[in-house]
Amino acid sequence: MNEHQQTLWEFMQQQADKLGVQTMQHIGLTFISLFIAVLIGLPLGIYITRKKQLSGIVLGVAGILQTIPSIALLGFMIPVLGIGAKPAIVALLLYALLPIIRNTYTGITGVDATVKEAAVAMGMSKWQVLFKVELPLAMPVILAGIRTATVINVGVATLASYIAAGGLGEFIFGGISLNNTNMILAGAIPAAILAILFDFLLSRLQKLNFKKIKGAVKVAPVLLLLLSGLYFIPSAYGSRLTAGFTPEFMGRQDGNLGLISKYGLKIHTIVINDAVMYKAAQEKELDVISGYSTDGRLKAYDLVVLDDDKKIFPPYYAAPIVREDALRKFPELEKTLNLLAGTITDSVMTELNYRTDYLHQTPERVAKDFLVSKKLYKPERGGNEGIVRIGSKIFGEQYILASMYTMLIKGYTNYNVATKTGLGGTKIVFDAMTNDQIDFYPEYTGTGLLAILQAWPKTVTRLQVSKDSTYNYVQQEFAKRYQIKWLKPIGFNNAYALMMRQKQANELHIKTISDLKRFLDSK
Amino acid sequence: MIKVEHLVKTFGTTHAVDDISFEVNEGENMVLLGTSGCGKTTTLKMLNRLIEPDSGTIAIDGKNILDQPAENLRRGIGYVLQNNGLFPHYTVAENIAIVPNLLKWDKAKTQKRVEELLEKLHLDKNYLNVYPNELSGGQQQRIGLARALVADPLVLLMDEPFGALDNVTRSKIHGEFLALDELKRKTIIMVTHDVQEAFELADRIALMDKGKIVQIGSPADLLFNPVNDFVRDFLKEQHLQLEFKTIKLSDVWEYLPDAGKKINTSLVPASSGVWEALENFKFYPRENINVLNQENKEVKSITFDQLMAAFSKFKNHQSHE
Numbered sequence: 066m067n068e069h070q071q072t073l074w075e076f077m078q079q080q081a082d083k084l085g086v087q088t089m090q091h092i093g094l095t096f097i098s099l100f101i102a103v104l105i106g107l108p109l110g111i112y113i114t115r116k117k118q119l120s121g122i123v124l125g126v127a128g129i130l131q132t133i134p135s136i137a138l139l140g141f142m143i144p145v146l147g148i149g150a151k152p153a154i155v156a157l158l159l160y161a162l163l164p165i166i167r168n169t170y171t172g173i174t175g176v177d178a179t180v181k182e183a184a185v186a187m188g189m190s191k192w193q194v195l196f197k198v199e200l201p202l203a204m205p206v207i208l209a210g211i212r213t214a215t216v217i218n219v220g221v222a223t224l225a226s227y228i229a230a231g232g233l234g235e236f237i238f239g240g241i242s243l244n245n246t247n248m249i250l251a252g253a254i255p256a257a258i259l260a261i262l263f264d265f266l267l268s269r270l271q272k273l274n275f276k277k278i279k280g281a282v283k284v285a286p287v288l289l290l291l292l293s294g295l296y297f298i299p300s301a302y303g304s305r306l307t308a309g310f311t312p313e314f315m316g317r318q319d320g321n322l323g324l325i326s327k328y329g330l331k332i333h334t335i336v337i338n339d340a341v342m343y344k345a346a347q348e349k350e351l352d353v354i355s356g357y358s359t360d361g362r363l364k365a366y367d368l369v370v371l372d373d374d375k376k377i378f379p380p381y382y383a384a385p386i387v388r389e390d391a392l393r394k395f396p397e398l399e400k401t402l403n404l405l406a407g408t409i410t411d412s413v414m415t416e417l418n419y420r421t422d423y424l425h426q427t428p429e430r431v432a433k434d435f436l437v438s439k440k441l442y443k444p445e446r447g448g449n450e451g452i453v454r455i456g457s458k459i460f461g462e463q464y465i466l467a468s469m470y471t472m473l474i475k476g477y478t479n480y481n482v483a484t485k486t487g488l489g490g491t492k493i494v495f496d497a498m499t500n501d502q503i504d505f506y507p508e509y510t511g512t513g514l515l516a517i518l519q520a521w522p523k524t525v526t527r528l529q530v531s532k533d534s535t536y537n538y539v540q541q542e543f544a545k546r547y548q549i550k551w552l553k554p555i556g557f558n559n560a561y562a563l564m565m566r567q568k569q570a571n572e573l574h575i576k577t578i579s580d581l582k583r584f585l586d587s588k
Numbered sequence: 589m590i591k592v593e594h595l596v597k598t599f600g601t602t603h604a605v606d607d608i609s610f611e612v613n614e615g616e617n618m619v620l621l622g623t624s625g626c627g628k629t630t631t632l633k634m635l636n637r638l639i640e641p642d643s644g645t646i647a648i649d650g651k652n653i654l655d656q657p658a659e660n661l662r663r664g665i666g667y668v669l670q671n672n673g674l675f676p677h678y679t680v681a682e683n684i685a686i687v688p689n690l691l692k693w694d695k696a697k698t699q700k701r702v703e704e705l706l707e708k709l710h711l712d713k714n715y716l717n718v719y720p721n722e723l724s725g726g727q728q729q730r731i732g733l734a735r736a737l738v739a740d741p742l743v744l745l746m747d748e749p750f751g752a753l754d755n756v757t758r759s760k761i762h763g764e765f766l767a768l769d770e771l772k773r774k775t776i777i778m779v780t781h782d783v784q785e786a787f788e789l790a791d792r793i794a795l796m797d798k799g800k801i802v803q804i805g806s807p808a809d810l811l812f813n814p815v816n817d818f819v820r821d822f823l824k825e826q827h828l829q830l831e832f833k834t835i836k837l838s839d840v841w842e843y844l845p846d847a848g849k850k851i852n853t854s855l856v857p858a859s860s861g862v863w864e865a866l867e868n869f870k871f872y873p874r875e876n877i878n879v880l881n882q883e884n885k886e887v888k889s890i891t892f893d894q895l896m897a898a899f900s901k902f903k904n905h906q907s908h909e
Contacts, residue, residue, distance in 0.1 A: 183673025186636055186745075187686050187735070188663030201677045 110169025168210025172203030448479025
């Protein structure tokens with residue numbers, strides 16, 4: 066992090082190949098879906114001008130499709146269409162439908178009734194009326210609809226990277242995950258330029274007079290097809306298994322880069338969003354995914370973690386971290402929090418996460434059941450010797466831990482508790498802590514090392530060997546720099562992990578990442 | 589030429605056209621006159637099947653109009669609309685050539701015919717490649733007429749063709765309309781609510797009310813022999829002016845003195861209405877005008893007072909008949 070600060074321009078030059086491919090994919094995705102949307106929307110729009118009683122239903126359904134959040138729509142697609150280009154194109158075309166249908170309908174119904182009557186009275190057939198009168202006169206309105214759809218598609222196509230369909234979203238979401246501004250801009254700026262460019266070109270087309278529009282309308286489908294062709298569907302060749310990694314994992318030394326350099330793993334890889342990755346693995350769209358070792362979905366989807374036998378993933382042991390002044394203020398606190406130390410293993414945490422994430426039990430209930438089973442639970446004392454402020458990050462595991470600590474403090478001490486859970490990411494919760502807004506929260510050693518201390522790569526490599534060395538390092542550094550104390554680890558390690566479907570892993574006899582590499586290398 | 593029998597059309601509970609029958613002779617100009625909602629436009633649109641009747645038959649040239657596809661029927665019938673209905677995305681030439689293109693005429697023939705019509709309608713050739721919105725209302729209406737006439741149909745249907753024009757333009761186009769030789773051979777059915785227009789252009793008028801024909805006959809029939817109070821009231825307001833238009837100089841010929849000196853100015857034919865002769869006095873109130881009787885080649889020179897006197901004598905004589 067003390068390296069020379071890379072400029073955006075340097076980043077774009079360095080990643081020019083990738084940027085080119087992503088831009089082409091982006092244009093391709095936009096126009097394939099637009100093309101299909103026109104093929105469906107235009108006839109449908111014309112049809113409902115003939116059957117007006119259907120117009121309400123058709124426009125209503127298209128309107129509802131438009132309101133489905135993009136990521137949800139993409140999620141719905143996976144069981145049906147899998148991941149990759151198909152669901153992305155379908156989702157995009159669904160978004161593009163409404164403006165096309167609606168404008169076709171409005172455009173055609175808006176054609177002067179006298180002109181239509183004249184056309185019929187001259188002896189034109191209904192197809193001649195449609196093609197020679199209604200469509201040409203409605204064309205500016207229809208084009209406006211296509212223009213809206215294009216701009217929507219350029220925007221929504223960024224989300225295609227969630228389900229491994231590529232596009233500029235790979236940079237944008239990768240950049241957000243990695244907190245790399247250059248990467249975000251390298252995706253966002255071209256996407257914005259594309260939107261403005263297509264909008265401008267279509268606005269010019271819209272303003273052409275009738276004479277020229279005749280020619281333009283003939284060229285348009287050809288152009289659409291050409292632009293659609295820019296999308297080479299990410300190929301599934303070259304490897305027997307397919308891996309799906311999050312954008313964040315792709316860009317990290319303790320992620321895909323490490324897999325390549327330390328293990329020499331060569332696997333066909335696609336970039337995918339964390340929210341749909343597990344599902345895709347279950348649906349056999351993906352064989353290997355990157356995840357977190359205590360994620361409840363491991364259990365929900367019957368996945369198994371591959372052993373990281375070369376130790377590329379740094380340990381992420383969880384432990385409460387506490388302000389030193391809070392420990393002085395509440396003498397009983399350290400002893401109480403340490404009641405939990407060493408009690409929760411990886412598989413126990415996975416189980417607890419599974420119960421909140423998939424069985425939808427409240428974190429409080431899960432926390433209480435656990436404490437009762439460990440005979441740690443005591444009823445509240447209702448004490449009033451000061452208030453301990455607990456923080457947590459915004460995911461299930463942290464809520465469960467915060468609930469456990471709340472119950473322990475209330476049961477074992479005379480302190481009361483204020484919880485400030487759901488504090489965004491690491492930066493937000495840690496800032497709250499250093500600014501004396503909370504007294505403690507559960508943190509992970511790896512996060513402390515990489516995100517908060519931002520240790521040098523060399524230091525990281527040195528410490529990665531054992532969990533204790535990392536723990537000791539962060540403990541010393543936090544005390545020195547922030548006057549914050551790491552208490553004893555809770556027991557589980559929520560680190561990055563590669564996982565596969567249990568059944569497939571058994572069949573292929575893959576237990577470790579090295580096994581996976583051997584399997585891939587064997588012919 | 590056109591025979592309509594027991595035509596009925598109902599929209600919901602409204603009897604738009606309620607059992608009407610009439611005939612139009614070849615070359616005749618029949619005007620369907622009435623207030624809005626009387627069923628005249630519905631009747632007109634049933635003739636080219638823009639509206640299909642509930643019952644009744646229509647025969648054109650002895651053939652039931654249902655015997656051929658509607659498109660073919662319509663290509664053989666000219667149609668002029670109130671708001672001209674020109675295609676805004678077609679040039680003037682393309683607009684006029686719509687029916688020839690539907691009939692697959694060859695290009696040269698179409699072009700020749702389009703240019704011919706343009707000349708007859710006193711429109712400059714330069715207009716051929718402009719779009720309708722660049723033309724005035726009167727010019728647009730002329731293009732609409734040209735479009736209807738281009739394939740030389742036997743029958744011409746006109747729906748309030750001059751309704752959207754201002755008075756000055758309208759009377760000018762009326763004149764051209766009457767003078768256009770192409771129209772003299774056509775069987776025309778025209779819809780209007782304008783009594784003046786009906787009297788100026790019609791050979792016969794069918795006065796309609798509430799879906800029925802109240803009276804059908806020549807303008808003079810309606811004016812001088814109304815069948816009931818409805819017809820009388822309908823024409824009452826403009827009665828005098830209509831009389832001036834209906835009664836021709838030849839009708840009052842015998843009451844005109846033959847004393848005036850014959851100055852060498854232009855001759856007004858005796859087939860003109862009294863109204864036309866009166867309009868000539870507008871320019872020369874103190875002078876005489878010369879009227880030519882085509883039948884016996886006699887010329888009478890008359891003053892304004894003499895004409896008015898002859899007119900009232902004719903009226904007196906008529907009412908005593």
